[in-house]
Amino acid sequence: MSSHATTYVSFLEAEKGFKSWLTTLDHKRIGLMYMATSMIFFMIGGIFATLVRLELMFPGQTIMSAGTYNKFFTYHGAIMIFMFIIPIIPAALGNFFLPIMIGAKDVAFPRLNLASYYIFIAGASFAVLALMLKGADTGWTFYTPYSIRSGTSVVLVALGVFIMGFSGILTGLNFMTTVHKLRAPGMTFHRMPLFVWAIYATAIIQVLATPVIGITTLLLIMERVLGIGFFDPALGGDPVLFQHFFWFYSHPAVYIMILPAMGIISEVIPVFSRKHIFGYHAIAYSSLAIAFISFVVWGHHMFVSSQSDLANMLFSFLTMFVAVPTAIKVFNWTATMYKGSISLKTPMLYALSFLFMFTIGGLTGLFLAALSVDVHLHDTYFVVAHFHYVMMGGTVMGLLAGLHYWWPKMFGKMYPEIAGKISWALIFIGFNLTFLTQFFVGYLGMPRRYYDYPVQYTSWNIASTIGSWFLFAGFLLMLIYFVKSLFFGKRVAEAANPWGGKTLEWQIPSPPPMHNFAETPHVTGRPYEYGVAKL
Amino acid sequence: MIGFLLITFRLPQASTMASMVDNLFDFILWTSVISFVGIVFGKLLFLVRFRRKKVPESKTAYITGHTAMEMSVAGILLVWVMVIFYFGWVDYKKLRVAPANSLEINVIAKQWLWEFQYSDGRRLTNELVVPKGRPVKLIMTSQDVLHSFFVPNFRVKQDIIPNTYTSLWFEATQLGEHPIYCAEYCGAAHSGMLAKVKVLEPDDFEAWQVEGSLGPMAALDATANAKVSPAEMGKTLFSTKGCNACHSVDGKTGVGPTFMGVFGHQVELQDGKKVAVDENYVRESVMDPQAKVVKGFQPIMPTFKGQITDEEMSALIAYIKTLKEAVQ
Ligand SMILES: [Cu+2]
Ligand SMILES: [Cu+2]
Numbered sequence: 001m002s003s004h005a006t007t008y009v010s011f012l013e014a015e016k017g018f019k020s021w022l023t024t025l026d027h028k029r030i031g032l033m034y035m036a037t038s039m040i041f042f043m044i045g046g047i048f049a050t051l052v053r054l055e056l057m058f059p060g061q062t063i064m065s066a067g068t069y070n071k072f073f074t075y076h077g078a079i080m081i082f083m084f085i086i087p088i089i090p091a092a093l094g095n096f097f098l099p100i101m102i103g104a105k106d107v108a109f110p111r112l113n114l115a116s117y118y119i120f121i122a123g124a125s126f127a128v129l130a131l132m133l134k135g136a137d138t139g140w141t142f143y144t145p146y147s148i149r150s151g152t153s154v155v156l157v158a159l160g161v162f163i164m165g166f167s168g169i170l171t172g173l174n175f176m177t178t179v180h181k182l183r184a185p186g187m188t189f190h191r192m193p194l195f196v197w198a199i200y201a202t203a204i205i206q207v208l209a210t211p212v213i214g215i216t217t218l219l220l221i222m223e224r225v226l227g228i229g230f231f232d233p234a235l236g237g238d239p240v241l242f243q244h245f246f247w248f249y250s251h252p253a254v255y256i257m258i259l260p261a262m263g264i265i266s267e268v269i270p271v272f273s274r275k276h277i278f279g280y281h282a283i284a285y286s287s288l289a290i291a292f293i294s295f296v297v298w299g300h301h302m303f304v305s306s307q308s309d310l311a312n313m314l315f316s317f318l319t320m321f322v323a324v325p326t327a328i329k330v331f332n333w334t335a336t337m338y339k340g341s342i343s344l345k346t347p348m349l350y351a352l353s354f355l356f357m358f359t360i361g362g363l364t365g366l367f368l369a370a371l372s373v374d375v376h377l378h379d380t381y382f383v384v385a386h387f388h389y390v391m392m393g394g395t396v397m398g399l400l401a402g403l404h405y406w407w408p409k410m411f412g413k414m415y416p417e418i419a420g421k422i423s424w425a426l427i428f429i430g431f432n433l434t435f436l437t438q439f440f441v442g443y444l445g446m447p448r449r450y451y452d453y454p455v456q457y458t459s460w461n462i463a464s465t466i467g468s469w470f471l472f473a474g475f476l477l478m479l480i481y482f483v484k485s486l487f488f489g490k491r492v493a494e495a496a497n498p499w500g501g502k503t504l505e506w507q508i509p510s511p512p513p514m515h516n517f518a519e520t521p522h523v524t525g526r527p528y529e530y531g532v533a534k535l
Numbered sequence: 536m537i538g539f540l541l542i543t544f545r546l547p548q549a550s551t552m553a554s555m556v557d558n559l560f561d562f563i564l565w566t567s568v569i570s571f572v573g574i575v576f577g578k579l580l581f582l583v584r585f586r587r588k589k590v591p592e593s594k595t596a597y598i599t600g601h602t603a604m605e606m607s608v609a610g611i612l613l614v615w616v617m618v619i620f621y622f623g624w625v626d627y628k629k630l631r632v633a634p635a636n637s638l639e640i641n642v643i644a645k646q647w648l649w650e651f652q653y654s655d656g657r658r659l660t661n662e663l664v665v666p667k668g669r670p671v672k673l674i675m676t677s678q679d680v681l682h683s684f685f686v687p688n689f690r691v692k693q694d695i696i697p698n699t700y701t702s703l704w705f706e707a708t709q710l711g712e713h714p715i716y717c718a719e720y721c722g723a724a725h726s727g728m729l730a731k732v733k734v735l736e737p738d739d740f741e742a743w744q745v746e747g748s749l750g751p752m753a754a755l756d757a758t759a760n761a762k763v764s765p766a767e768m769g770k771t772l773f774s775t776k777g778c779n780a781c782h783s784v785d786g787k788t789g790v791g792p793t794f795m796g797v798f799g800h801q802v803e804l805q806d807g808k809k810v811a812v813d814e815n816y817v818r819e820s821v822m823d824p825q826a827k828v829v830k831g832f833q834p835i836m837p838t839f840k841g842q843i844t845d846e847e848m849s850a851l852i853a854y855i856k857t858l859k860e861a862v863q
Contacts, residue, residue: 066723066790067833139720145697146680146722151833233698239681240696273585274592279600304683305694306701309631313624320616324609331608332600334574337581339596341589344582352578359574363567366616370623372630373560376690379683379718443560444546445687447718450726454714500592531597 008518010412010511025110028512030117031095032410037121038088045079046475048072053434053468056461059453066451070137071152073449077140082161083124085395086253089260090206091120091171093402094199096410098175100505100512101193103184103521108177116170123163130156139449141250144231144242148223155224158217165214168256172206175199184504186523193503193527194283198263201287205252205259205294213249216242240305247298255294257391258358259287261398262329265351268401269333271501272348273340276528279332286325293322303374312371319369326362330355340531345499346420350401353428357393361386364439382442385435393431400427400478407482408498412510413489416481423477430470437464503527549709549734550689552630557690559622566615630691633704637672638665644695645678646837647724647790648777649715655744660775660842661730663715665707666740672704683719686732694719707734723835724790727780769854772847781836784858791836792829794858803830817852 011028021029052073055062064072099107107113130136130153138147138154147154179200183192192200219230220242229235231242270277277283299307299315307315333355342348364386368374377383407415441460446453453461492498497506504521505512548554585595640663641652651659665671675684677697684703685692693703707713717728735743773779781790792802798817801809805828810816819826821843824836843851 061787065788143681274595276597276599278598279605282605304692306696316623317620320620323616324613327612328605328609334578337585340585341587341592341595342582342585343587359571363571366619367563370559370563370619372556372623372626375630375692376556378692440544447716449720452726531595
């Protein structure tokens with residue numbers, strides 16, 4: 001393991017040329033391809049978000065027509081959910097680091113891994129094709145019967161989602177098998193880094209839940225193409241059934257999105273605090289607990305949908321239990337910093353932002369889980385703000401923490417710290433300005449997916465739009481410095497382990513060699529052994 | 536100052552249920568704020584107290600966890616969320632069960648307007664007139680896609696579904712007008728699907744009920760003797776019939792074309808033909824909208840055949856004529 005940067009060939013240099021990437025079976029390269037693809041979708045989705053906010057800056061028409069607006073918020077949602085936030089952490093960072101962190105040379109099925117990537121590309125192509133034809137104006141939720149009757153390319157988008165689902169299922173299977181079969185000697189389950197636990201729990205949800213969205217989109221396609229009446233009352237169908245199917249997948253999917261980010265936070269906080277993680281078992285098993293609870297709470301999206309009062313009561317009750325494992329995690333991450341030696345480098349700043357924003361996201365979830373209060377707040381901007389605090393304040397902050405944390409590991413080059421902090425500040429301010437205001441405007445009654453709004457909501461919307469500019473600037477700066485560091489950044493000698501990490505990926509050179517480990521590591525202890533015991 | 540804050544941060548509590556919902560909202564809000572401030576304060580304390588400058592990297596404590604502490608956090612939290620759940624459910628039941636003596640009104644939602652039908656046969660578009668202090672039960676269905684009936688000032692909301700009846704009830708406590716929004720995305724003019732609840736004193740409501748029989752025409756009939764010009768009547772109809780959801784009168788393009796400076800001019804149709812906008816064209820556009828579709832717009836205008844009388848049609852035309860050039 002002490003093979004120094006002098007003699008080895010990294011996975012980036014091992015083979016050359018475009019073709020070597022497209023046909024690679026190396027999990028690290030596949031991870032990077034996912035990363036590049038999803039990041040491009042993140043940029044596209046982000047541009048749509050900025051345009052949507054611009055339109056909402058003032059009541060009435062600001063820059064686009066109602067029809068265009070409806071398409072743009074649909075694109076924003078669908079791209080961000082299906083093509084960015086679901087794949088980005090598991091398929092990109094998970095692919096790259098899961099095998100290394102358990103001391104494996106690759107995932108269990110490398111060919112399947114590459115196939116998953118191409119399936120993802122195929123699905124994404126259908127979705128993109130749809131956008132270039134007639135687009136889609138249904139919102140990312142495809143609620144029936146509107147989605148049956150909409151004159152846009154709903155079938156193609158649904159087909160895209162259907163196909164991308166297979167990519168997720170296969171990746172999940174691959175990761176589960178990898179964790180069970182390829183752990184290095186001595187790497188017991190309870191010695192696995194918490195990021196691995198998180199990806200493992202995510203994989204379980206992906207395998208179990210994704211088929212449901214597959215079936216749902218398939219039924220939708222059959223209804224539109226063949227006129228079979230599953231969901232449209234005009235054909236004898238039940239539109240609320242669609243909502244059950246949709247949320248039976250999409251609620252667990254929320255945890256497909258957030259659990260991996262939680263895994264990253266569990267890595268970053270101990271390293272930058274020089275402390276053992278507080279409550280390893282609680283964090284590991286709470287991921288599994290969340291995964292299981294996530295399957296029985298879908299009805300909380302449907303409290304005013306005409307679902308029965310009894311069902312509403314049960315779903316509200318069950319939803320409350322999600323709070324417990326989540327809060328334990330937040331408590332444990334905070335407690336990890338106690339008596340540590342805290343360094344506020346960019347990854348840690350993002351991890352702290354995660355704690356701050358995700359906590360707001362979680363607490364505002366309680367308002368929505370309480371039945372009577374949700375009747376008022378449902379389908380208002382309060383909900384929009386809530387899930388952006390969870391998805392962007394949570395998942396994206398976790399992603400950015402991980403991206404900065406592992407950047408030197410993946411590329412052997414450092415990102416610029418000062419620019420990183422400036423960009424963080426812009427994003428932090430911008431995010432909170434954009435979305436905190438939406439809680440207020442939502443409580444005051446402004447429904448979501450509104451193209452135009454009554455004038456009394458104007459000042460909140462102006463503030464929110466200004467926030468989106470900060471966000472835009474922050475992400476632009478980040479794009480510039482990441483790309484610059486990639487092409488012009490100097491190889492840093494200490495990049496093998498700049499943060500003093502104790503997990504396996506930091507014990508090999510950066511970027512990692514082709515087969516990760518020169519010799520199979522033998523694991524003798526847990527991954528967060530920092531600190532001096534008081535005798 | 537406090538008044539300003541109240542207007543900016545609080546909604547009017549205009550129904551018997553509003554303060555109940557707000558109380559639980561406030562309970563969750565303030566308990567959350569307190570715990571959130573506590574967590575953030577704790578973190579900031581750690582950041583200052585244990586920053587790297589102060590504590591050398593090799594001198595950190597070795598702590599791996601504390602099960603009792605985790606358990607108590609979980610326990611306290613569980614109690615808290617169960618309290619929230621309990622009151623949420625108790626209050627929700629009150630929101631759901633309409634008193635037996637409720638005044639029943641049928642609601643038909645369609646892209647993109649609201650129709651309210653009273654038991655005596657009168658129909659209103661985009662205006663719901665109710666008495667203060669009496670429970671009102673709405674029995675709702677949709678003619679096309681999903682919609683959702685939402686009155687923020689009352690804290691009530693219910694999705695509306697085609698081929699199914701859903702219901703909702705409220706008892707208004709504040710006179711005046713309260714906005715109704717559609718809260719379920721329903722297409723192009725979703726945000727234009729606006730209406731209002733007009734709350735009258737019970738006596739005024741009685742009077743209003745006996746006034747006439749034909750929906751918004753009631754008020755107009757009553758004032759017919761007071762010589763309302765057709766254009767003025769058309770102006771009222773323009774919003775009560777829901778034209779304003781899609782058409783502006785000030786030049787802005789919405790879902791449909793604006794009416795400013797249209798009458799008497801030529802418009803280009805989808806097939807490239809040009810037609811002059813005259814009385815017959817307007818009439819045809821309203822009764823059979825898909826017959827001639829204006830270039831650059833979707834053929835989504837609903838037909839108003841059977842819903843607009845000849846007299847109303849003439850009034851609308853008269854109104855559109857007045858919009859020839861100037862902003863109304
Ligand atoms: Cu959910
Ligand atoms: Cu609507």
